[in-house]
Amino acid sequence: MFPLDSPWNISFAGCGFLGIYHVGVASCLVEQAPFLVHNARHIYGASAGALTATALVTGVCLGETGASIIDVAKEARKRFLGPMHPSFNLVKIVRHMMGRTLPADCHHQASGRLGVSLTRVADGENVLVSHFNDKEELVQACVCSAFIPVYCGIIPPTLRGVRYVDGGISNNLPQYELKNTITVSPFSGESDICPRDSSTNIHELRFTNTSIQFTLTNLYRVSRALFPPEPAVMKVMCKQGYKDALHFLKKNGLLNFNGPYRGRVLLGSGQERPDHNDEEDNKHDEEEAAVVHCSACIEEHFIERLSPTLHKALVEACMERRSLVKTLGNMLPVRVASALMLPYTLPLESAVSFTLRYCWIQVIRLSKRKMLDYGIPQLAFN
DSSP states (O other), X not given: OOOOSSOOEEEEOOOGGGHHHHHHHHHHHHHHOHHHHHTOSEEEEETHHHHHHHHHHHTOOHHHHHHHHHHHHHHHHTSTTGGGSTTOOHHHHHHHHHHHHSOTXXXXXXXXXXXXXXXXXXXXXXEEEOOOSSHHHHHHHHHHHTOOBTTTBSSXXXXXXXXXXXXXXXXXXXXXXXXXXXXXXXXXXXXXXXXXXXXXXXXXXXXTTEEEEOOHHHHHHHHHHHSOOOHHHHHHHHHHHHHHHHHHHHHTTOOOOOOTTXXXXXXOTTSOOOOOOHHHHHXXXXXXXXXXXXXXXXXXXXXXXXXXXXXXXXXXXXXOOOOHHHHHHTSXXXXXXXXXXXXXXXXXXHHHHHHHHHHHHHHHHHHHHHHHXXXXXXXXXX
């Protein structure tokens, strides 16, 4: 049983595009055990886990969060090299996504309660940031936590004048060692909420505090963390997160179900009933059987169906908007021609992407210099 007599925390592991799993877990916790979220002392996150933790603390619509993750994955899948293509700027997309969805006062809600795991470039040490001066600083902290070197770019972003990279490199599951921390990971292992693979393999890998069991399914998950699967597969992963969170709540007696039969009192076998005729007794027995059957089907009902808001958002995000250009681009001859032209187009696109980013960095530096000339405090954001 999970101890509720002392303060508890929630920690989300870094997992790249598998962050859609965290959305399913968060949705289940908010709907079925809201006290676990509202009364949690701290909610930690690393990399993609920091994005879900931020959404959970600030009260952002989880349906919109899940749809945004699928939209980013769809954007990455448009390119031949996926997210490794030079024209795909994950940092810019994440910054824009969070700037659009987070409320203006999100830093007030997050300060003191949200913990974002960062890796300091200078010495490789882990830093947990839990206080934010404004919305931009909160967004920048999440960008730093999700910045994978080379994968996301060459120059690490800065926060308050210090350069940081992905928090999962130094601590992928913050505060996992505390007994009262609910750990969440999309990889099968020893986390409190994680997939349970049917494997007899007892070997596991410890990646910066994250337990990952050696299974073929986990190998597939690791590959999909960096190279996103199809939107329909991501929707299934979100559903899996909801299912695993529900299993955790039921196992620990934390399920807060407010269904149509909640509060109905069943007579025990030792209680005396008032005098009823046989017809009334049979009717009462049928009602009791219906209650028992409904209780047994509660978990199955929740597993099969996400919340209407989340389900609708994911379905809309998974829909493919057909166009003539996209239809032609998906044709086999066009795809083969694109692959053959890649050795010539890739250097050109890389040069254009590098030039645009270099010019953007120079503009930021000039802006900072002008701010200092006018006596305006410097904001160390790259």
